[in-house]
Amino acid sequence: MxxxxxxxxxxxxxxxxxxxxxxxxxxxxxxxxxxxxxxxxxxxxxxxxxxxxxxxxxxxxxxxxxxxxxxxxxxxxxxxxxxxPGLRIKPNPAADTLGLRRLGVEVYGGALLNSWLDRDLGIAGRVTVRTAEGPAGHLVRLDDEPLRIPQLAIHLDREVNERGLVLNRQHHLVPLWGHLDSTTTEDLLRTRLAAAAAAAPEQVVAWDLSLHPLEPGRLVGIDNAFVSSxxxxxxxxxxxxxxxxxxxxxxxxxxxxxxxxxxxxxxxxxxxxxxxxxxxxxxxxxxxxxxxxxxxxxxxxxxxxxxxxxxxxxxxxxxxxxxxxxxxxxxxxxxxxxxxxxxxxxxxxxxxxxxxxxxxxxxxxxxxxxxxxxxxxxxxxxxxxxxxxxxxxxxxxxxxxxxxxxxxxxxxxxxxxxxxxxxxxxxxxxxxxxx
CATH class of the missing domain: 3.40.630.10 (Zn peptidases)
Structure with a gap:
């Protein structure tokens, strides 16, 4: 066809x-x-x-x-x-645990939560920075250091396929970003956002940031019948x-x-x-x-x-x-x-x-x-x-x-x-x- x-x-x-x-x-x-x-x-x-x-x-x-x-x-x-619907980064983003750097997120809208697990995720949105002329908004997109929300292995939740996956929004939807070091998670995020906005970290005032899946959309199916995105x-x-x-x-x-x-x-x-x-x-x-x-x-x-x-x-x-x-x-x-x-x-x-x-x-x-x-x-x-x-x-x-x-x-x-x-x-x- x-x-x-x-x-x-x-x-x-x-x-x-x-x-x-x-x-x-x-x-x-x-x-x-x-x-x-x-x-x-x-x-x-x-x-x-x-x-x-x-x-x-x-x-x-x-x-x-x-x-x-x-x-x-x-x-x-x-x-x-x-x-x-998706995940939005909190104003105080640090949700670090067990020496791992994690970002705290809120669920935005009626998202199918399980679909956000085990995906490479980027950060995108708007950051507001302080300038001599007043606050200025900049679009930012951070795709080079993906985050990921790993699901619990089936060996530790043997009944998940029969009982169904139950996710707590506060505890189970926290994306992993890396290992902790002497830099706080908030300072690291602020530094990354400042670089994307061509500003200094101390100029970053606030942000409106979403997570997004990094795999691009594509046509799928026989004869390119469908759009997956x-x-x-x-x-x-x-x-x-x-x-x-x-x-x-x-x-x-x-x-x-x-x-x-x-x-x-x-x-x-x-x-x-x-x-x-x-x-x-x-x-x-x-x-x-x-x-x-x-x-x-x-x-x-x-x-x-x-x-x-x-x-x-x-x-x-x-x-x-x-x-x-x-x-x-x-x-x-x-x-x-x-x-x-x-x-x-x-x-x-x-x-x-x-x-x-x-x-x-x-x-x-x-x-x-x-x-x-x-x-x-x-x-x-x-x-x-x-x-x-x-x-x-x-x-x-x-x-x-x-x-x-x-x-x-x-x-x-x-x-x-x-x-x-x-x-x-x-x-x-x-x-x-x-x-």
Missing amino acids: ARDLAPAHDLLRFVDAAPSPHHAVAEAAARLVAAGSVEVDHRAPFAAEGRRHLRHGGTLVAWVAPTAIRQDTVLHLVGAHTDS ARLDNLLSCHAATSALTTAPERADRIAVVVLFDHEEVGSASDRGADGAFLAGILERIWLTLGGDRRGFLRALHAGWCVSADGAHATHPSYPDRHEPSHRIALNGGVVLKQNANQRYATDDATAAPVLATCDRLGLRAQWFVTRSDLACGSTIGPLTAAALGIPTVDLGAPQLAMHSAREICGTDDVADLGRLLSGLLAEDLSPVER
């Missing part, structure tokens, strides 16, 4: 360049700049016409806008998130959304917006999360800068639409009983629309209709995901964005297995399909969502 492998290979380049939310924002911004976007500072007045983007920590907002607002101008949004949830959607915006046309009747949020995996309640005021404030500033008024801004939200793009659970071949039997989801089976009667997803019949029509026009397949009635359902930025903005919203994404593992898998065809769908949605004339 001939597959379009180019989108998947480009996704792998994106993911491998983005070991932390800060790096994901930097990589997305670099791609936007290459497509003609101009970066602006959200802390200052900014021009809003044309292709623009801004960063706020691990969150990015990018848009394509006309030179002026018309009475029929609307807002078209695509949202995703840059963060993934870390952080597919949700860098796959970030990649597709960013790529779609780089080709979105400048039109007088719409503002096309992509927002890549941080902190989705921990509830989104932050100054730059989806459950906050940041996006609404930026959108209104764009609107007013282009000459619109608040009444027109609210109309543009109500007449517009939002896509919340996030990973969807494919039906697991070893655990089919964990899935809704009448809604089987196949890898390489097409983009998944997600619906939940209790509003854990924002999709309803009216918001699904334009997406399904676009799939028909583009020759794309679509699948419906519903959680089993006797299992709890996850959620996304979709309901939060819909509630905060009053904008019609649909939840969709590419299917995957092993979600929240340190290594996830998705279908190669689905990578291409999601990119085509988001590009089509940002480029096409869509009828207003009928209520």
Whole structure:
């Protein structure tokens, strides 16, 4: 079977360049700049016409806008998130034991903890240093001295395969870094971070650091059927959304917006999360800068639409009983629309209709995901964005297995399909969502 492998290979380049939310924002911004976007500072007045983007920590907002607002101008949004479940380094990192140098970490989000064992791990994120001009943030990536969390040998836990692996987050998820010497673990980490930031160790003030698996992503399976990589949830959607915006046309009747949020995996309640005021404030500033008024801004939200793009659970071949039997989801089976009667997803019949029509026009397949009635359902930025903005919203994404593992898998065809769908949605004339 001939597959379009180019989108998947480009996704792998994106993911491998983005070991932390800060790096994901930097990589997305670099791609936007290459497509003609101009970066602006959200802390200052900014021009809003044309292709623009801004960063706020691990969150990015990018848009394509006309030179002026018309009475029929609307807002078209695509949202995703840059963060993934994993391990974050504590402010006081030393967790040394028995002469071994170890780093203390916190579990971030709903990680599959066992998947972080027995892997070579790097350190990446942002470090803030003190300068004469004030605090300055620097991206850092330390891959040359890998850490590792070794599992207890089976000889010392004979029943583990029958009883199941039980991990204590405080005691069993402490990565090994080396042997202790006269240098403290905190001082050694500070020295390594300072070198990566081209600063002196005493200038290092604080950090926001994640661990990441060092093995690169790759295509796997017969005929390159699958993509195996870390952080597919949700860098796959970030990649597709960013790529779609780089080709979105400048039109007088719409503002096309992509927002890549941080902190989705921990509830989104932050100054730059989806459950906050940041996006609404930026959108209104764009609107007013282009000459619109608040009444027109609210109309543009109500007449517009939002896509919340996030990973969807494919039906697991070893655990089919964990899935809704009448809604089987196949890898390489097409983009998944997600619906939940209790509003854990924002999709309803009216918001699904334009997406399904676009799939028909583009020759794309679509699948419906519903959680089993006797299992709890996850959620996304979709309901939060819909509630905060009053904008019609649909939840969709590419299917995957092993979600929240340190290594996830998705279908190669689905990578291409999601990119085509988001590009089509940002480029096409869509009828207003009928209520």
